[in-house]
Amino acid sequence: xxxxxxxxxxxxxxxxxxxxxxxxxxxxxxxxxxxxxxxxxxxxxxxxxxxxxxxxxxxx
Numbered sequence: 001x002x003x004x005x006x007x008x009x010x011x012x013x014x015x016x017x018x019x020x021x022x023x024x025x026x027x028x029x030x031x032x033x034x035x036x037x038x039x040x041x042x043x044x045x046x047x048x049x050x051x052x053x054x055x056x057x058x059x060x
Contacts, residue, residue: 008030009019015033020026 005023005026008023008026011030012019012026012033015037017029017033020029
């Protein structure tokens with residue numbers, strides 16, 4: 001998927017969850033995954049966006 005939805009799907013998938021079908025739920029899933037990562041490690045997980053060049057064209 002391309003665009004914002006694709007980025008949210010990539011984030012959710014990277015944390016091992018199945019992406020939701022509805023966009024509103026997908027955004028909430030991505031937010032929860034990033035928040036849990038921040039709480040667990042004590043830092044902001046910004047790798048997902050900074051490493052876009054490592055993703056395949058299909059994910060972007």
